[in-house]
Amino acid sequence: MTEILGNIILVGETGTGKSSIINMIAGTKVAPISDGAAGCIFEYHSYVLPVHGRNFRFFDTAGLNEGETVGTVEHSVTISKLYKLITRLDGGIHLLMLCMRGPRIKNATHQNWKIFHEILCKKQVPSVLVVTGMENEENLDKWWWNNRGALEDQGICPDDAACITAVRGRTLRDGCRAFDDHYEKSLAKIQNLVLNRVLLRTPHINKINWFYEVAQKISFQWTKIREAKEIQKIADACYMSTEERARFREELAKIDIW
Ligand SMILES: Nc1nc2c(ncn2[C@@H]2O[C@H](COP(=O)(O)OP(=O)(O)O)[C@@H](O)[C@H]2O)c(=O)[nH]1
């Protein structure tokens, strides 16, 4: 089997362009694009894709959405499955890609950063911000320079950022597409982010098994307490109701942790 050099997880609200980025890297449509407000019901899909001839596994996830009604079974199932994916992924996570649609910074960006980068990845995984929808900006990176401070004020401190367009736009009379140029540059930026952050990074980021690893070393009881604390944090960050918390725990219990 071809060697897979790293696991890359894309997170962010529905409609921020995660699937489009996957398709851009693939060079063809492999991930379904969401067309309306409601995202498709899924937790994550994974794709092995080459970047400059090296294979990486990309995870297209169902992010947390602004204004989404928590307390639904789907919501608990989604969070539980993502929780399992992130905490037990074989080989660990090499890069977290937080996607947002520019230019406005929504609460969902903050919430997704907090849940995925801070709580689930325990701030141990290199994280980059990918801002899509930037095709009308004269200088794509200017947004990042102008907004970096505001993001940092909200605690969103990525290791790197790329302002891109993940679509080619409408077809013009000459057969070219409106954003072809931006799109090609965007693809190069994403490829560089992956290669720079994953390949050139030492030491290798190990699996974040906050209770898995300690379970073998320390007592079972201790890990239970630790787990409970992390679950509490996620529940708080998702503004879960008491009922939702109970459901979340129920869903987690169904997952074969041990
Ligand atoms: N204008 C523009 N539209 C985009 C961009 N990226 C994605 N889209 C569109 O936004 C919608 C949602 O994209 P999708 O990749 O499905 O987002 P996901 O829900 O995060 O996977 C689709 O209609 C895309 O064509 C972008 O950079 N610019």
Ligand SMILES: [Mg+2]
């Ligand atoms: Mg999608």
